[in-house]
Amino acid sequence: MAFDYDLFVIGGGSGGVRAARIAASEHGARVGLAEESRLGGTCVIRGCVPKKLMIFASQARLMTEEMRGYGWEGAEAGAFDWSVFRAKLDAELSRLELVYRAGLTRAGVDIHDQRAVIADHHTVELADGTRKTARHILIAAGGRPSKIGIPGEELALVSDDLFVMDALPRRALLVGGGFIACEFATILAGLGVETVQVYRGDAVLRGFDREARDLATLQLSQIGVDLRLGTTPTRLDREGDKIRVRFEDGTDERFDTVLFATGRIPYTAGLGLENTEVRLKPNGAIEVDEWSQTCVPSIFAVGDVTDRVNLTPVAIREGHAFADTVFGARPRKVDHSLVASAVYLRPHEVASVGLTEEQARAKGPVDVYATQFRPMRSAFAGSDAKVMMKLLVDPCTDRVLGCHIFGPEAGEMIQLAAIPIGMGATKAQFDATIAVHPTAAEELVTMRVPTRRHAEIAG
Missing domain, CATH: 3.50.50.60 (FAD/NAD(P)-binding domain)
Structure with a gap:
């Protein structure tokens, strides 16, 4: 059978765009992609990017308080003008959307700016009634916000x-x-x-x-x-x-x-999956194997629609691995067991990689190296806010099982900590690393004695 495309992607978010672009530009596949909203998906248009810019905007008052602590008398943030910020934000998101579109166009991907649903195992139907056939279909429709089911x-x-x-x-x-x-x-x-x-x-x-x-x-x-x-x-x-x-x-x-x-739920409703044998989890997520393949050989799914690890970089990695595996003859799986994440609060962020203390205790003995302290910068300005650093270590192998940080720019720190932990680094190797002083991050390599030990499995 002759297909219109080698691959048709439903969803123009981070995972779908990466899969489409790699399949087309690096592996020569004929690729079509449909997006019913704006290219870039939740992360670029309704999530990570605008949220982080709003976080930056919201910290002005905290910064002026700190400035006064350093002797800047009369420092004030002034009034916030939402209309000014919103206009700049809209312009930035439009710019990023154009970047996504240009990347797909350069790769030779056919972009369909409309909704697509699955008609059968090799066919999608666009909102205008047009049908396209494909050897493979990739569902990357993401998730949608959910409510709690109350009146009003x-x-x-x-x-x-x-x-x-x-x-x-x-x-x-x-x-x-x-x-x-x-x-x-x-x-x-x-x-x-x-x-x-x-x-x-x-x-x-x-x-x-x-x-x-x-x-x-x-x-x-x-x-x-x-x-x-x-x-x-x-x-x-x-x-x-x-x-x-x-x-x-x-x-x-x-x-x-x-x-x-x-919370968010997988966006599978109305996708036409009833026209296939694709299996769904109780929450509507698409069941896939370690290769992101459904029980239907021609249909794959990546990103939040599979409800594995719902983070943008994970969706991107899944999309790239899919393209390399199916079209590049370079089989690659994604390891979901050790994914770093961060919560962008202010003034201090929360960042994590690996097991929590509670999870580590449930698995077996664990040594906990933890400290809390007032960081130099904010303490000098008069703040009582504390930083927390924690390493969880297997006492039998000395391997670092997890790292947790609560502090300024914790997200930046956890990205770097995730590298040695992902490589199986030991506490001795952390200890052998010379500290950068004065920094908050140096605490990760200067904690020598466990603050507590859990010798038995919890519960």
Whole structure:
């Protein structure tokens, strides 16, 4: 059978674009790609990039407080103009989208700016009714924000909406305790919005190391977020230009804006998967094997739609590995077991790679090297904020199992720490590394004595 394409990609986010570009430019495949929204996907258009720029914008007040601590009398941030920032942000995102489009065009990829669904194992149908056949189909449709299923939740915004608001609210309720919720709380509070954050757990950032979670929870309150743990909204109602929110304890309050940051779900609904034998997990994610292949030999999937490790660099690596494997005769798998991540809070970030202390204890004996201290820069300015550094070490092999950092630019540090840990570095090799002084990161190579030892498996 003659196909229109060797590969058709559904989804123009980071994973789909990388797979399409590599398959076409490096391996000579005939590639088509369909994207119903904007090229770049969640990361570039509705996630990592605009979020990080908003984090930068939101830290001005903290910076001016620090300036006064260094003798800059009268230092003030002034008023924040959302319209000015929003215009610059829109221009930057449009520039990045054009970069993605140019890269695909140079590679020879046919771009279809419309939705595509699967008609059968080798056919996709575009929104205009056109059908295209392909030897292989790659689903890279990503994820979508989810809500919590309460009356009136249609009145609330989701994380995608934050970047396109016409104006900042005066008072906002943010629902959730994951990294998106905590980053958005940091942003809104930093931009002068009266921010209430509610989360049903006892500390934010579930899944991260508990010590880092406790410090992040404390920091949110310290920067002005009204953080309320152990509760969640049960109903939303419109009252004039406000939204009245009822909580589990029976209390209610009014807000200008309610924003749900309560997780994301794989975007598989309406993709036409019922026309195939592709299997889905209970949450709607596509089941794939270690090669990103579904149970249908011609259909593959990468990125958040598979719900493995939902991070942009992981999707990119999966897309690249897929292209090399299927079209380049260079079989490559992606190791999902050791992926570094960071939560961009302010003033201190949370960053992690490897096992948490709780996970390490559950697996066996572990030595914990940890320290908390006031970093030189902020301590001199009068801040009581503390940095935390932690290494988890297997006492039998001396191998470093995990690293956790709570501090300024922790994301930058964890990227470098992930390299030796991924190579199987031992604590002795960390100890043999000469420190760079004075830095916060030097603590990673100067902690000589365990602060605690867990000799038995937890539980």
